[in-house]
Amino acid sequence: MSITRLELQNYLNGLLRVNEINDYCPNGLQVEGTNKIKKIVTGVTASQALVDAAIDAKADALIVHHGYFWKGESQVISGMKKRRLSALLANDINLYAYHLPLDVHPEFGNNRQLASLLDIQNISAVSSVKPVGVVMQGSFEEEIEGAALQAKLQELLGREVLIEGPVSKSISSVAWCTGGGQGFIEQAVELGVDAFITGEVSEQTVHTAREMGITFFAAGHHATERYGVKSLGEHIAQHFDVPVEFIDINNPA
Structure with missing residues (x-):
């Protein structure tokens, strides 16, 4: 064929x-x-x-x-x-x-596939780059502690995952952007979610997570995509x- x-x-x-x-x-x-x-x-x-x-x-x-x-x-x-x-x-x-078309697609997109991997529920897109939503938000069926979510990510993705901000906080709501999405961390804070997951980290991202009280995960650009x-x-x-x-x-x- x-x-x-x-x-x-x-x-x-x-x-x-x-x-x-x-x-x-x-x-x-x-x-x-x-x-x-x-x-x-x-x-x-x-x-x-x-x-x-x-x-x-x-x-x-x-x-x-x-x-x-x-x-x-x-x-x-x-x-x-x-x-x-x-x-x-x-x-x-x-x-x-x-x-970008493969980042944001509602079925085959990187963001949607990462959500499926983590069993995130109640998913909605947040418009970051018009006319598409590059950042997504949702929730876990049961709360999970930050360190436990780090361990889950490491097991699923097969790599070390950086965690910053309040590590022991229970996480219910989450925003995420696969790849190099660390620049959206303040937008995640504005959404009021407990945690933000992306692929990469910049020097200033660490300070933002610590000072704004959001648990941040850098899980790898390649691994999340x-x-x-x-x-x-x-x-x-x-x-x-x-x-x-x-x-x-x-x-x-």
Whole structure:
């Protein structure tokens, strides 16, 4: 079974509402490869290691959350960027990338998938980047102490999780933003939630958590964003009846 490059592009762009979302990079097809797609690899970031893994897997398409051509970066194709693009082009592999559309999707989004992993209830989106809600809020069925939630996150994500602010406080309500969402901590405080979970931490985030009394968790940019593209790939495999393989390139950040 196979699909065409355009079929996959049109389906994903519609499913993820690409035309409705302003982003820092192009969403959709970023590098054109072969027209007929018989095997797809998914992963978080289109690093050289993931590109090489897709080549080894004999993939015709690579779907990622973090692709190329970000605003503000050099437009020169040299060094690392040249090597990555050369490998894709030489092996005729299509690269599809979905950044914010994959963060916020109500079913396959990183935020929604993290909520499912943690069994968060009563979920609603909070508009942080118009017109989409990048931050989400919800609640746990039963209160959980901060240190216990840290342990749960570490077990589920398989990595060390930083906790700051009131560590022993019982947590019922929570806000979260996968990836580099530490800048939204004050917005989480304004929501009145007990805790805020994201991927990264900045120096000032620690002081904000301590001084504003919110329990803060930095659970890893990569670790919190594995599940959106993985679930999207599983959906594609079922919808189009093509083989899809999720490949996780370890990243401690």
